[in-house]
Amino acid sequence: MITPLLLLLLSLVSAFLFYGASSVNQEGRILLEAKDGLEAPPDAFSSWNADDDAPCAWKGVGCSSSGAVTSVNLTGFSLTGPFPSTLCRLPHLASLDLSDNYINGTLAGPAFAGCDALSVVNLTLNNLVGPLPDALAALPNLTSLDLSSNNFSGGIPAAFGRFPQLETLNLVYNLLTSTVPDFLGGVSTLRVLDLRYNLFDEGPIPSSLGNLSVLENLSLGHCNLNGEIPSSLGRLSRLAYLDLSFNHLQGRFPEFLAELPGLIQVELYNNSLSGRIPAGLGKLAKLRSFDASLNQLIGPLPDDIFDAPLLESFHLHTNQLTGGIPAGIARSKSLADLRLYMNQLNGSLPADLGKTTPLVTVDLSTNNLSGEIPASICDRGVLEQLLLIRNSFSGRVPDGLGRCRTLFRLRLQSNALSGPVPSGIWGLPHLSLLDLRDNVLSGGISPVISGAANLSSLLIEDNQFSDIIPSEIGAAKKLTEIAAGNNRLAGPLPASLGDLANLSQLDLHNNSLSGELLRGIQSWKKLTDLNLAHNGLTGGVPPELGSLPVLNYLDLSNNDLTGEIPDQLQNLKLSQFNFSNNQLSGKIPPMFADEAFLSSFLGNPGLCGDIAGLCPASRGTTSNRHGFLWLLRSTLILAGLILIAGLAWFTRRYCKYKKAMDKSKWTLKSFHKLGFSEYEILDSLDEENLIGSGASGKVYKVVLSSGETVAVKKLWCSSKPQLANPNTSMDDAFEAEVATLGKIRHKNIVKLWCCCTHKDNKLLVYEYMPNGSLGDLLHSSKVAVLDWPTRYKIALDAAEGLSYLHHGCVPPIVHRDVKSNNILLDGEFGAKVADFGVAKAVEVIEKGPKSMSVIAGSCGYIAPEYAYTLRVNEKSDIYSFGVVILELITGKLPVDPEYGEKDLVNWVCSMIEHKGMEHVVDTKLDLSYKEEIIKVLNIGLLCASSLPINRPSMKRVVKMLQEVRPQNKANAENDRGKLSPYYKYAAE
Structure with missing residues (x-):
């Protein structure tokens, strides 16, 4: 014993x-x-x-x-491994914080045995999986439990309704399912209940939550809630923070909010709430932030709505509100952020708005507001954004805005403003976007624009601006876009425009400009659009235009240009160009001598070229000489081809002989029932069957004797240097792909039939995908245009494949190289995820950055956090998939010189902010699908959020994509026209 x-x-x-x-x-x-x-x-x-x-x-x-x-x-110690249950042997341990590490595995029952003294447990930002542990509810002294930002799954266990002293329960951003449970209303000590961003099934807000008499924070945003907001929540007399955003809640606006005196923040945005906003919110003495945007609220704003003494942020945009803006807004002593865009508000703004109110952001775009812009709008000197586009404001732009040195966005587009623009506005030092389009403004661009050190977009088209463009504009070095068409600008183009190295768009069409085109434009390396049509420009077309590497749109029509079209312009990759109605002469460069371009050259009497209907007499002896030279050249080429064909025949015969000698040494491993042998595969690996080549090897199309077609990937030998990462061998890539695909069975994952190995030679035999990769179809001019229904189907198929990897595999699999070239398409454009050479199971990845010998991902698809954490998980795949969605919608590459220093994600966000969503949609798409396209674009932006915590799981992405299609009427109507809450743009 x-x-x-x-x-x-x-x-x-x-x-x-x-x-x-x-x-x-x-x-x-x-x-x-x-x-x-x-x-x-x-x-x-x-x-x-x-x-x-x-x-x-x-x-x-x-x-x-x-x-x-x-x-x-031990927060942020970069710890890797299972939960250290040994710490529970510390008899007096009251607080345990292991947040922001790589703690992995599950929290099994014994994990907290002996931790009876624990009061605070913080395990946020780790890699924990499996169900929530029941044992936590048995800890007698536990008051705070934070398990947010992990991968816990399953429902919230019933034991969580029996915490004896718990005050804070934070389960944000996990993979929890089922519904928000009713039994949580029995944890009477709760002060904070935060369940946001989980995968809950659709269900109501439990009315029992109204029993939590000391609850101060109720956060159920993005929890798939439906039904009405229960009136029982009106009993939460201590409630300070309420977040029910981004759900499917319906019914009338909760009137009981006006009776909760402790409210500080209310988030109800992106639901389907209806009815009017009740009076009484103005008496909430602690209210600082209120957001009920993206709902279906109607009626006028209550007169007392801005009387809350501490109100700082007020968002009610994208509703159906009518009436005027209450005069009480001008008395607010703390209001900084006001967003009421996309409603039906009318009337004028209080004349003294801004005199006592410390306004920072004001967005009243897309309403029916009229009258003058208040002269005092920036009197407090902190205004940063003023957005009043698409209203009926009239009168002059107030002089006070010219002294508003804090402004960085000023958008007054589509109003009835007139008179000159205050001189100071042109030179505001922090102004990034100046949008004055579609007004009746006059005067000229002031030379003080030289002080606009941060001006990026100058948008003044469709006005009556006159005078010359000042040479000082060249000092605004950050200018990327100048849109000044349809004005009365005169005089020559200032040479200083050539100094704007960041310029991507220059549009000065339909003015009265004169003089010659600029010559010193070598710095325009980022220019994509140049429109100087309908002016009085003279002289020749500068050959320097041909050296602009990304110029895509060129319109010089309706001027008085003379001379020949320079041959150097053939270096450009122009999708649209126009030289019509000038005085050009000579021959058209051969690349442009096509009937398809006829309209681009009309109206130039001296211009000749081999285009039917243009200079018909341009034949004769020159054509005969060209014919003879063509015949001679063709003969020499034919002789060379015969010689090359002979050498190729000899080489092929020799290789076949050598291959036959080694056939018997190959080893085949199958993953499905096969109707062919390895010999049939080996006999077909000829260069004439080659369909692709990349960093990992060559791909062949092989038609079998049975009539079936397969794709064979022949990996480079391990000694080959083609890999992007020198630390990775082809053996590693081969083993990863075989280990991953060999056990997967899913309709949206490419099928691996078998593998063949012999010494350093390795073959992977896949099902053949006749339509190739999505990347080829989107970005190659040799294939048919994909319509929107096809693109949508591809997005949904690929999402389902990735969702299976993340949620259907045990352990979950992270692809790590999601991109359009790794999404293959079958004969009916069904999409399948392919190329698992760098895929890893989550249980392997959770060993931390030390085990990551391969730099995962491709340029333009890599999540931003990878650069500083080297941490790759499901969130990295989701970011990459977001980029793929943006590719599908824009038709653009993930990285391109057109974007300057940006990538596709940043370019899309910038274009939406400055121009609107419709400007990023591929022009090849039918805009009758615009509503669906915008919804999918929002999903892509959400996936590509810079913060991993904001990215939805792939399971959630699949569900959101499924809800886009019209057949899901109920969901489609609820979400009509709504934007993602992470991208609260102005009306454009």
Whole structure:
């Protein structure tokens, strides 16, 4: 029989043997044992010295006055490994914070055995999986539990309704399912309940939550809630923060909010709430932020709505509100952020608005507002954004805006403003966007524009601006876009325009410009659009235009240009150009000598070329000489081809002979029932069957004797240098692909039939996808245009494939190289995810960045956090998929010189902000599908959010895509025209 004394002696001996001559006390030894169960950077535990008497001076360790360890805070230590349950042997441990690490695995029942003293547990931002542990509810002293930003799945266990003292429960951003449970209303001590961003099934807000009498924070945003907001929530007298945003809630606006005196923040945006906003919100003495945008609210704003003394942010955009803006808004002492765009508000703004109100952002776009812009709008000197587009404002632009040095966005487009623009506006030092389009403004561009150090977009078209373009405009070095068409600008183009190296669009059409086109334009390396049509420009077309690397649109029509069209323009990749109605002469460059371009050259009597209907007499001896030279050239080429064909025939015969000698040495491993042998595959690996080549090897199309077609990937030998990462061998890529695809069975994952190996040679045999890759179809001019229904189907298919990898595989699989070239298309344009050469199971990835020997991903698709964390998980795939969606909608590449230093994601966001969503949609798409396209664009932007926590899971992405199609009428109507809450743009 082993006595307790003997057990104690054995444990002491064991500890001595393990820690040597360590002098640290028992609690220190427990901490060292917990540390040994985790991987960490070398310096993470540098202060944990086993020779110390006690651990109280160790980094992350807190002790009581008696020297007992009461807290362990290892947040951000980059720890990898399972939850260190050894820490529960610390008898006085009250606070445990392991947030922002790589703690993985599950929290099994015994994980918290002995942790009875714990009051605070924080495990946010880790890689924990599996169900929420019931055992947590048994901890008698637990008051705060934060398990947010992990991968916990399943429903919230019933045990969570029995916490004896819990005050904070934070389960944000996991993979929890089922519905928000009714039993949470029984945890009477709760002060904070935060369940946002989970995969809950659609269901109502439990009315039992109204029983939480001390609840201060109720956050259920993005929880798939439906039905009405229960009136029982009106009993939460201590409620300060309410977030029910981004759900499917219906019914009338909750009138009980006006009776909750402690409210500080209310988030109800992106639902389907209807009815009127009740009076009484203005008496909420603590209210700071209110957002009920993207609903179906009607009627006028209550007169007292802006009387709340601490109100700072007020959002009611994208509703159906009518009436005027209450005069009480001008009395607000704290309102900074006002967004009421996309409603039906009318009337004028209070004349003294801004005199006492510290306005920072004002967006009243797309309403029916009229009258003058208040002269005092920037009197407090903090206004940064003023957006009043698509209203009926009239009169002059107030002089005070010319002194508003904090402004960085000023948008007054589509109003009835007149008179000159205050001179100071042109030179505001922080102004990035100046949008004055579609008004009746006059005067000229002031030379003070030289002080506009941050001006990026100058949009002044469709006005009556006159005078010359000042040479000082060249000092605004950040200008990327100048749109000044349909004005009365005169005089020559200032040479300083050629100094604008960031310029991507220059539109000065339909003015009265004169003089010659600029010559010193070599710095226009980012220029994509140049429109100088309908002016009085003279002289020749500068050959320098041909050196602009990304110029795509060129319109010089309706001028007085003379001379020949330079041959250098053939270097351009123009999708649209127009030289018509000038005085050009000479021959048209051969590349443009096509009937399809006839309309681009009309109205130039002296212009000749081989285009039917243009200079018909341009034949004769020159044509005969060209014919003879063509015949001679063709003969020489034919002779060369015969010689090359002979060499190729000999080489092929020799290779076949050598291949036959080695056939018997190949090993075949199948993953499905096969109707062919490895020999049939080996006999077909001829260059004439080659259909692709990349970093990992060559791909052949092989037609089998049965009539079936397969694709064979022949990987480079391991000694080949083609891999993007020198630390990765082809053996690794081959094993990864075989291990991953060999066990997967899903309609949207490409099928791996078998693999063949022989020494360093490795073959992978896949099902053949006749329409190739999505990248080829989108970005090659040799294929048919994909219509919108096809693109939508491709997006949904690919999403379902990735969702299966993330949620249907055990362990989950991260692809790590999601891109359009790795999405293959079958004969009916069904999409399948392919190329798993760098895929990893989550249980492998969770070992942390040390195990990541391959730089995962392709340029333009890599999530931004990878650059500084080297942490690749499902969120990285979701970001890459968001880029693919943007490719489908824009038709553009993920990286392109057109974007300057941006990538596709940043370009799309910038274009939407400056021009509107419709300007990023591929012009080849039928805009009768605009509503669907915009919804899918929102999903893509959400997936490509810069913050991983904002990206939905792939399961959620699939559901959102499914709800886009018209057949899901109920969901489609609820979400009509709504934007993602992470991209709260102005009306454009």
